[in-house]
Amino acid sequence: MAASTTLWDWRGGDLVIVDHCEVGETALEAADSFLVSDGRALALALHRERFAETAIERGFSDRSALDEFWQAGLDAIPRDGRWFPRFELVTSRDAPLLRFRLRTAPDLTESVVVATAADDPRRVPHLKGPDLAALSRLRQEAQRAGAQEAVILDDGRVSDGATTALLWWRGDTLFTPPLVLPRVDSVAARTVRGVAAALRVPVDEEAVAPAELEGATLWAVNALHGIRAVTSWVDGPALAQDPARTAAWRARLTALARPF
Structure with a gap:
């Protein structure tokens, strides 16, 4: 279509x-x-x-x-x-x-490459809408760097993506940026955390600089694509991949969709 x-x-x-x-x-x-x-x-x-x-x-x-x-x-x-x-x-x-x-929905993808945003242009970071044009520009800058998504930092720590929320795994624990950081309350991230709670998977908060994610499995999640594996971070940390876990959790989210 x-x-x-x-x-x-x-x-x-x-x-x-x-x-x-x-x-x-x-x-x-x-x-x-x-x-x-x-x-x-x-x-x-x-x-x-x-x-x-x-x-x-x-x-x-x-x-x-x-x-x-x-x-x-x-x-x-x-x-x-x-x-x-x-x-x-x-x-x-x-x-x-x-x-x-x-x-009509665009083509969906299961993985994404990210790059660190040069700045944080958000004026109302906790609301979805007023900053969408500025966040779109961040994403375009990331695309020029060879990525599809920009990672926004708060005082040097990972906060959010331009169009996604970021979650990562260390072993069997799922991590999120500190929930007190000013950012949109991602429905996709809340849903993933809810699935984790139902499965009794440990969830924790972590304030990290990009380099501290070396070896972690990083996900970018949003309402369009669901869970996407971050396969590469331009000029950033080397990330681990866990295709089996990512596929299983993508399937769990799909199963939660309901008719309306």
Whole structure:
């Protein structure tokens, strides 16, 4: 299927299709995306709550409108094929506007190469939406360095990816960057940690510089690709690979997807 996007605005309690040419300049205040495969998605309730909390923090106080908008967007998603919809709150002409993008999903990958970001351009690091344009630029810089993803550091310590959350294994313990670091609360990472808890796998936090991940098995996780093995870090540490564990945990996440 060729990549395509259909755009709707929420007007008067309904989704109204908008011609892309009619869309003026806007500021993105909140955004949430997830993979839909043949009418099934993972952790939809968490995505819905994160979007609502972000929108409310950014000044949209009508929770009932947010709930109606979310449901209307879900109803607009076909129940066959793979999709990557995005729910948005934007500011248009100084007024808030709810917007829904129905996008065909891009090709999915199971591995990724990363590079260290030169800086941290985030203004509101704990929210998903306002910094997406800046994070996209980080990712483009990583691509020019031969990677597909940028790793953001906080005072020299691994914090987050431009479009992913980072988790790593040392032996049989799963590690995450310190949860107090300012970053988006990744639904994918929360789900992986939940699977670990169900399996009684130890989970711990660790503040590490990139060099301290030498020999660890590093995962980049997000709502589109799920778990991806980081196979290489440009000018960074040499990483271990555990294909069997990665495949098993990818399968566990896939099994958690539910129809909606």
